[in-house]
Amino acid sequence: MPTLLHIDSSPLESSISRELTREYVRSWSAKNPQGKVITRDVSTWAPKPIDAFWIAAAYTDEAKRTPEQNAALAVSDELIGELEAANEVVIGVAMHNFSIPASLKLWIDQVVRSGRTFSYASGSPKGLLSGKKATVLSASGGVYEAGTAAGALNHADPYLRTVLGFIGITDFTALAAGGANKLMGGSVSREVFLKPTLERVRALAA
Numbered sequence: 001m002p003t004l005l006h007i008d009s010s011p012l013e014s015s016i017s018r019e020l021t022r023e024y025v026r027s028w029s030a031k032n033p034q035g036k037v038i039t040r041d042v043s044t045w046a047p048k049p050i051d052a053f054w055i056a057a058a059y060t061d062e063a064k065r066t067p068e069q070n071a072a073l074a075v076s077d078e079l080i081g082e083l084e085a086a087n088e089v090v091i092g093v094a095m096h097n098f099s100i101p102a103s104l105k106l107w108i109d110q111v112v113r114s115g116r117t118f119s120y121a122s123g124s125p126k127g128l129l130s131g132k133k134a135t136v137l138s139a140s141g142g143v144y145e146a147g148t149a150a151g152a153l154n155h156a157d158p159y160l161r162t163v164l165g166f167i168g169i170t171d172f173t174a175l176a177a178g179g180a181n182k183l184m185g186g187s188v189s190r191e192v193f194l195k196p197t198l199e200r201v202r203a204l205a206a
């Protein structure tokens with residue numbers, strides 16, 4: 001069954017990135033009426049930061065893990081299970097301080113795990129989640145076009161491309177609604193501002 005993992009990370013209800021992912025899910029569901037959507041909102045429930053105990057557990061052979069170590073990895077197992085079940089993932093990203101929200105970083109730290117989503121068994125890094133597609137839909141106050149001086153300040157999309165590629169998700173597309181600051185000044189309505197981006201979102205999901 002086609003399965004989409006839908007992740008949101010903006011803490012705001014009026015979030016633009018949430019509106020983009022909602023539209024993506026709507027279009028995707030229309031195209032995949034039998035499809036399943038798994039929803040994970042990391043802004044309302046973020047995993048704990050990984051700690052020394054978690055790291056030791058993750059690098060202990062599965063067969064040798066204690067019940068406490070298995071418990072420490074339970075959230076990671078659940079989140080990785082959601083990624084494994086999905087053919088596709090769509091991630092809503094609010095640009096915070098030139099990067100991703102901290103809650104999304106916490107999710108990443110739980111799903112990037114040796115032996116589960118990447119491996120160095122052959123001597124070089126290998127992503128284990130191949131054959132999946134990722135779409136990142138972001139919103140930012142400023143505009144960060146790739147190849148421009150401002151674009152070099154965007155540490156969100158390039159980071160997500162790198163880290164998802166590291167775990168094998170190399171089919172990566174990023175689409176940004178940049179320039180949201182304009183909405184604060186009231187020089188443009190939200191509808192007019194979002195229309196072209198929503199059209200591109202629908203095209204991506206179709």
Ligand SMILES: Cc1cc2nc3c(=O)[nH]c(=O)nc-3n(C[C@H](O)[C@H](O)[C@H](O)COP(=O)(O)O)c2cc1C
Binds near residue numbers: 011094095143180
């Ligand atoms: C805590 C915080 C940090 C922000 N940092 C940046 C930033 O570094 N660059 C930028 O262009 N916009 C920044 N913004 C503006 C947001 O990216 C913008 O409001 C965007 O719409 C957030 O996405 P959302 O609407 O999905 O929450 C920041 C906003 C907040 C609340």
